[in-house]
Amino acid sequence: MKQLITASALALSAGMIYKMLRRRRKFSYPEEWQEDGLSENNRISKNGSRPKDSLPVCKPDFSAPDSRKLYVTWFGHSSVLIQMSGTNILIDPMFSEYSSPVPAKMLRRFSRPSVGLDDLPHIDAVLLTHDHYDHLDKRTVKALADKTDRFIVSLGVEKHLRRWSVPDEKITVLKWWESVTVNRVEITCTPSRHFSGRGLFDQNTVQWCSFVLRDDKHTVFDSGDGSIGAHFDEIGKRFGGFDLALMECGQYNHNWHFSHLYPEESVQAAKRVGASLAMPIHWGAFVLSNHAWDDPPERFAREADRCGLDIITPRLCETVCIDDRPRAERWWRKYR
Secondary structure, rough: OOOHHHHHHHHHHHHHHHHHHHHHHHOOOOOOOOOOOOOOOOOOOOOOOOOOOOOOOOOOOOOOOOOOOOOOOOOEEEEEHHHHHHHHEEEOOOOEOOOOOOOHHHEEOOOOOOOOOOHOOOOOOOHHHHHHOOOOOOOHHHHOOOOOOOOOEEOOHHHHHHHHHOOOOEEEOOOOOOEEEOOEEEEEEEOHHHHHHHOOOOOOOOOOOOEEEEEOOOOEEEEOOOOOHHHHHHHHHHOOOOOEEEEEOOOOOOOOOOOOOOOOHHHHHHHHOOOOOEEEEOOOOOOOOOOOHHHHHHHHHHHHHHHHEEEOOOOOOOOHHHHHOOOOHHHHHOOO
C-alpha cells in the first residue's frame, strides 16, 4: 500500500511538473494532445506494483546461428538485443539496479539480468531513443563504450554521451526520418509522442524517437516511449508493415497519458504500423507508475486476442527466433 501511495504521488507530481514546464520546451509533437476518455482503471490484475518474488531469468543464446533469421533477446523494460543479418543491435540498454539517479527502494529492479554487460556479444550499434533514466543509463553507456562500434541516438542525446567521455567518432545523431546503415541493416529514426529531460531545467531539450530496423528480409519497429498519434499511421505507410513491433506497454498513468500508451492502445498502435507480430516491452523490471506489475502484459495479451494480432511474450533474458514463430505464453501468471 505504501508503494502504491508513493507511486501515485510521483505520478501526480510528474504530471504537474511536465505541464508547468511545457512552455519551455524545445522539441514538441506536431499535434496538440486531446484526451480521448480512455481510463487507466481498466485493470485486470489485483496484484501489487512489484512481484512478491524475483521473476525467472533465462540464460540467453547470442549465437544467432542463421544470419538470415531474426533473433530477439529481452532484458526487461525496454532493453532489447536485435540480431539480424549478422548484426548485433542493442536498444535502450539499462542494466543498472535502479532506474533513478540515486538509489530508491521503490525504483529497484525486480530481477537482475542473468548476464552482465561483459557477457554480451560485440555490439555493432547501440540505439538510444531519449534521455530518461530508464532508457539512458550512465553506468551502462560507459561500460558499453569499448564494446560497441557506435551509438545511434536521437538529436540531443549526444550531449550526455560526450559528457560521459564517449568519443565523437562513435556517436551518430539522427533526427526524425533520417537513416544510417550499419553493415546490411538500415536504421531509421522515426517519430514518437513523448517528452525528454533528466532534471527540472532540461525538459524537452532532447528529441525523443522510435526506430525502424530493416534488412533485405525483415523490418522491425521499436516504439520507444510515447502516446498514441498519427505518426503510427505514417510509419506504417512509409515502411509497408513490420515483421515485428516492439511496443511500449507499461508505466502508464492518467496524469501522463499524453506521453505513454495504455496496453490496449499499444496493440492498436502495432496494428496501425502494420505489424504482423508484436511484443510488449517497457515492463517487467521497474515500478514507474501505480498499476499492478503484471497488468501491462495481461491487458496487452487480452487486446491482442480481441484484435487477432499475433504476439510473443518472452521471459526475461530469453532469446527467441522470430522466424520460428514462438508461442506467446502467459508465463507471468505463475508468479503472482
